[in-house]
Amino acid sequence: MGEGSRASRSAVVAAPHSGMPHRPKLARPPEPTSQSPRVAYAARRGTDPLTAAFARRQFVVPWQGCEPIGDADVEATFARIVHTPRREPAVAYVHVPYCQNHCLFCGFFQNVWRPDVSAAFVDDIVAEIERLARTPLVASAPIDAVYIGGGTPSALAADDLARLVAGLRRHLPLAAACEITVEGRIYDFGIAKAVAALDAGASRISLGVQSFDTGVRQRLGRKASGEEARAFLNGLVALERAPIGCDLIYGLPGQDERIWHNDVETAIALGLDGLSVYALNVWPGGPLSRAIGAGKIAAAGTLAFQATAYAAACDLLTARGWRQISQAHFVRSPRERNRYNRLIKAGAACLAFGPGAGGQAHGHSWRNVVDVARRRAMVADGRMPIEGLARMPRDHRAHVAITSGLEDGELDLTTVEAEAPGFAEAAAPLIQDWSEAGLGEIDANRFRTTRAGAFWMTTLTKGLFAVLDELESTEAAQGGTPA
Structure with a gap:
């Protein structure tokens, strides 16, 4: 899970001109x-x-504030959405719902990765992209950014990841400067796989590092060491093929001020193009919450620690010449645009592909059915595999x-x-x-x-x-x- 996955799940936004009515001015303001x-x-x-x-x-x-669409009206309502042309550019989000393991801090885990699912999964997604690319919703206006998130997209076999990127480029109406980001983790990526994705047309890579401290990483369920993370990022930067960025999290169990300072310093020294710093969220009932409650792992950082860690990172990065372009994202070089996150939060329509991906357009939001087998059955039946369709609030x-x-x-x-x-x-x-x-x-x-x-x-x-x-x-x- 990384920056784009957070964005696609944390902000449901609609296209700026979605036909929703404006509010009339009140006769008098509310009393406190x-x-x-x-x-x-x-x-x-x-x-x-x-x-x-x-x-x-x-x-x-x-x-x-969203108003759910009744089950009986979902098919007809969604049909109207996909058959209504867009007037504005959009972004696309592709969700790969597989991970090698369930990291303690993550609230988005869906399926354990198995190598034998790679080819069939990409076959399904490319077919979905080709099918929806014919609709007015997708075909009518350019797509300015694509984010392949998860889950762990880098778990896909190299040739399958390349096929996915190539399928996006072949079927979607991408803008000339469209940014295509591939999200991944250190353990299952590798330089050869990254090169395959770049050769196929990916233009940005984002890594969910979270911490460079091996002890902190291992306690969270990360398989690669801090040194392996540094070495891989060094290799990606040395390619000089695309902007490279990573995520760090502050407030992790066992992370003190020294470790956090070293994490940020390490990211700076690597020569990355972009860096996101996020506060840890302990999901109620999630694996990290249960592990802390059972005394199996140290408590997460306090709110005060998170606040000072955030400020320290901001101060350190800006002092080294990095530019802050959003609450959590910093850029070192002009080629790092972070287009997907900026557009989705500014109200761009989002075209969703893959199990569990969230979409939004024409005043509505929805989520693709999560279960892979159920999705296949629905597609075979000629039905759109979506759920949670809702009307945006006024x-x-x-x-x-x-x-x-x-x-x-x-x-x-x-x-x-x-x-x-x-x-x-x-x-x-x-x-x-x-x-x-x-x-x-x-x-x-x-x-x-x-x-x-x-x-x-x-x-x-x-x-x-x-x-x-x-x-x-x-x-x-x-x-x-x-x-």
Whole structure:
């Protein structure tokens, strides 16, 4: 699991012009209550804003506000979606739902990898790509970025991975400068396989390293040592064929300040083009949560440790000349564009291929059926193998403006106001509170996050989404469109 997989699962966003209605301006703003966002999401005072602005980090679930489509209407609704042309560019996400093992920190594990599934799996995906490429949804406008994520795409055999990349290039209407990223892990990649993917047309490689410390890696279930990770990345960089990036996670069990500093220093020394730094999420009921609860592994880093680790990484990278282009992603060279993540968070339509991949277009989101055997049976039956089809909320364009603005470190309040009249006035007390607490700075109609505000970005996002929810409830109470 890496950057694109996180993005495809953590943010359900719709194309900017998806036909969803704008909200009319309210007769009067909502009155504050004890449950009002301006109270519930107020920052603590008299504390360090970086480490203690809130009691915990909060997250927005991908399906928040979505309206499920009833089972009886799924086929007809999805048929309308795929037969409606796009007017705007899109991204494509290809999901490879196999892993060599279930790493403790990962909440997305689906299937144990077996070498004998490689060829048949790629046959299925290429056939799916070819089939959907004929639809107006896919064929009508260019695709600006493709992300092959998982799971572990690098588990595929070299010739099968190359066939997958070649199939994408052959069948999809890719833009001339389309970025095709292959995600992988150290253990099962290898230089020869990377070269095969690049020869087939991949243009970017992203590795889920998480840590270069061998002890930390092994406790999490990673098979390759830190030295093997460094050697492989050195080899990829030496090819000089494509931008190379990796992910690091802060807050891992057994990771202290020294180890984290060494992780970031190692990434810098390798000459990578891009680096993402993420906070550890301990999934409730997941393998890491169970292992910590049973005393089999050290506890995860505290919230304060995560905050200081994030700030330390930001300071170290920017001091070495790296440029921060989003909350978590840094670039060293101009050829690192990170197009998929930036486009998906800015509201691009997403065309989904493979078991468990999430898609979105024309005001709807969906997920491909996860079970491989069930998908094959549905395709053989002439049915579209999708599930979880839902209609985006009316405020979704406002959600996108909030998410992408805070992700980039600068929220344009007028953009949100244009999608949700009344938002700027309703959000003003909360944004003023955050500014006074040291989480951001107000400049006319823009709110720019500080380093502390960037760390708490997901909590700020949740707070502003709550403002939108309160506006909708107030509108309904004042006799507007029902919530």
